[in-house]
Amino acid sequence: MSGYSLLEGMRILEVAQLAPSSVGGHLADLGAEVIKIESGPLGDPVRVGGSRAIGDEDGPSFMHLRWNRGKKSVALDLRTDEGKRTFLELARTCDAVVEGMRGGYLDWLGVGYDRLRQVNPRIVFCTVSGMGSDGPYSQLGTGGPVFDAYAGLREVRTPEEPPIDGIAGGTTPPMAMYALGAYGAMGLLAAVHRAGRTGEGCRLEVAGIDVAAAWMPDLIDAELNKNRSIPRPTWLPDGRLPDWPRLEAYRTKDGEAMLFGSHVEKFWRNFCLAVDRPDLLEIDLVSTDAEASARADHVYRELREIFLQRTRDEWLALFLEHEIAGGPVNSVSDMIADPHFASRSNTYRVEYEGVGELEFVASPIRVSGEEFAPALPPKFGADTDEVLAGLSCHDGSGDPSGRSAAARG
Incomplete structure (x- = not known):
């Protein structure tokens, strides 16, 4: 299903939409089994986001084809008691849960970290949001460009000023939105590694605004220490090198x-x-x-x-x-x-029913002896029956029978 074999045996439960789905996307690319919980008539809105669609006007977006490739989709309504019970049973079998909604969403439903650790003490809970779970803006709705704007990484242009590259409003590709997934995956993997050693999971958080704020140390760290640093004499007063x-x-x-x-x-x-x-x-x-x-x-x-x-x-x-x-x-x-670009095997091809062969950019990580060839993202709810049927194979101890010992550290 997924790209490489590096994380084979690791199981991730994901409740995420839009950019936070990229956390599970990175993990699936590396070989983890990522079970994506979706609800509503369409599932993750990123499925139909973006200006171009595959196949027809309601076809999938390129962000969906990247961030949700190689995952499994389970249709589950977490607002119902049955949905919550099923979610907790799934969590017993997983190494980590990714919450990629507004901060505190799973707590609000009664299946947040405190409840999850009761059924699986080793569980790693990674919550990914825009503004984070605390602070005066924690309930502020956000999106990718907001992260950069918050951290001073985005230009502002008035309607009277000429647009950048012909795009009104000076819109530029948001940096923190695309970096969010890599930081989330890195933190989650470190926490799973420790859980394998200690037997105890943990809760960790990644917020888009924090990623943006930490992105350029020569900006924020220099400003934080403005009165405790001096200009380097080998640089010009305008901040450029003389060469x-x-x-x-x-x-x-x-x-x-x-x-x-x-x-x-x-x-x-x-x-x-x-x-x-x-x-x-x-x-x-x-x-x-x-x-x-x-x-x-x-x-x-x-x-x-x-x-x-x-x-x-x-x-x-x-x-x-x-x-x-x-x-x-x-x-x-x-x-x-x-x-x-062509010589470095930067792309892979996959057949898309009714459209033909599609070509996508591969993971920037290269594994010697392995070819990166993940499956297309699943249709909404495509794996529900298979995944839920597998719950009957577990003994309730938190480990599914037959799980690789390596997956537990």
Whole structure:
């Protein structure tokens, strides 16, 4: 069902919608059995989120196809007594529960961590939300872009200002929303590891706003210690290095661009010699005196003209030949066509009934000797009968018979 075999034998119970579903998604990619509890007429709303659909206008979204691939779907109404009893029986057989709703949702239903640990003392309970379970904003409805805005990572543009990349409102891809799943999976795996050693589970929490706040240490940590740190004398007052032109993107002859990454002196020397401009090596790009900005501006203008003399592919060939740091500035379509992307087995293919073969990006984790080939996400409730029938195979002790000992640490 899932991608790799690294977490084979681990069982996860997930009650999550939208971005928090990515926690279980990462775990399923690594081989865990992830049982997704869904309710309502449609299940997880992410199934039909996004601007493009597969098959027909009500078809699945690409976020659903990524975050819910390789899971099992069980239709269960947790608002009913029967649904709660079934949920607790499932929890007896699992290593962890992921709560990916508004903080405190399962507590409100009476099947939160305190109740879960009564039926399974080893259970790890990972709650994933936007604002977290405490604080004055804990009940504030949020979404992915809100996390970045909260942490000062998002620009604000008025309607009078031109939109960014043609998108009204300056909308940019939210960073914390996509990082949320990786942090949740990392914390959960660490907790399951400890539970295997000690026999005791724990409750842990990951909030989107906290992920955003912790994302860039040179922003928040520097601000927290503003009065206990000093400016580094090797940097310019505006926060740039005096050799910033060596770490810039430049337009190429064919209208594309290259990212010049030759901050290290060796790479800078190799470049200047390769383009027959040894004179640039004589320019001081280290000192931070009053003329430093003017020298950097001069080098920047020179490099702009130099990069316009070759196409992006020609520059890439020259960088490789002369050991110069940098790389192509790609659009998404450029990257997909890039020979380096293709050579690294970055995608896999799967047959989708009624549509044909689809191609998706693989996990960025590579496991030697294994091929990443997860199943498509299940249809809503597709695994209900199979999973619930399996409950009769358990002895009620918290371990299903035949479970791998490795799964318990």
